[in-house]
Amino acid sequence: MEYLSAFLASLPDFSKLLPATTLVAILIFLVKEYLEARRRTAADKRKVRALKKVLGRECQLNYSAIDRLRDTLAAIQEFGVAEDASRLSISESPAGGYVFMITDRDGSGRGGVLVGIQRDSLLKHLVEIAALDEMFYSKCEFVLDGLSEADHVYQSLVHGPEKHFPSTPEHYYEGVVDYGLRELNDSIAALKELYLVCTGSVLRQGKLR
Template sequence: MKWENSFLASVPGLSQWLPATAVVAVLVFMLREFLEWRRRRAADARKLRAIQKVLARECELNHWRIDQLLKALTDMREVGVQEDATRVSFIESASGGFVVTITSRDGRSSRGGMLLRIQKDVLSKHLVEIAALSEKLSPLCESALDALAEAEHVFNSLVYGPDAHFPSTRENYFDGLIDYGIEELNESALAVKRLYFSCTGHELIRGRLR
């Protein structure tokens, strides 16, 4: 074995204090460890790519949900829900989520849509794995998870409205929620887009319903 002879020649006197069989055993061990390291590295790379695909889909789902929340809050501001809370209603759907209906100021027309819950479970599930696999992706995942928690808070605050002990009117409640919600949701959307770009290399333009 030429590589073995070259190694022995590069370490003068090695054969004098180590038997040849021991030297071979050490070299075989080193080779085995190198191959195992390369195998693990390839496996980790495949696992990271798979997780990135899952996260990208999660970003697309949440992008659509955040966009619908933003649209609902913007519509509520336009029709003056903060002046008359009866112009907005939420009905929980049997299939999940809430149907929102927003009535115009003159009461002659209405607009609405479906609001679905923010999804964080997949991101939370893979957070530890991502921290071990990618130093670059890990902080983006943490930021996205925090942002989605804020978006979830806006969702819950909107569809469930003020509790029975809210100290003022529903109009005041929605007045504060609209400004707060739009600001928080825009930040949430940016965090989701940053994570998506890191996972795919592409800009997140359109979300997905399911």
């Protein structure tokens, strides 16, 4: 509005050069442009708020999935799967995800369900976010990198070693655990950072669905 006031203050000088009707037309044009810019800015802010709500929920879903995956890797390490890969069994669940069971040396076991990493919403809105808010985009891009690594760990675990894997299954799972625990900690940290930007709150608990 200060620019508009400055323009009005300069009208006496311009009136010597331009007819009054031209000055009025220019003034109307500038007012319309100013109001339209304010409308676009307000609309962009509403879009960003809506996107943050959607992605905040996706952060919670992925936090739950990655935290469960991280716990599973820690259990694989604890129960000595690197010594005997037969202690670990993983099968696809009809309800979605994968069911795993780890058997300890004494015959006791631990099991659960692993669910996949969700990136669809983030990928779908990434270009729009880039156009709306550069800082927000950089946070989203960082999280997307972390989710890609988490998905790689997930896929490596649930599908196991390939038929022609050059070493033993024990070595395979040992490598997955070592790599996965390191990468998943970074993925969790990135999720927490984005969630704070999206909601203003600290991410302490995920969502299962």
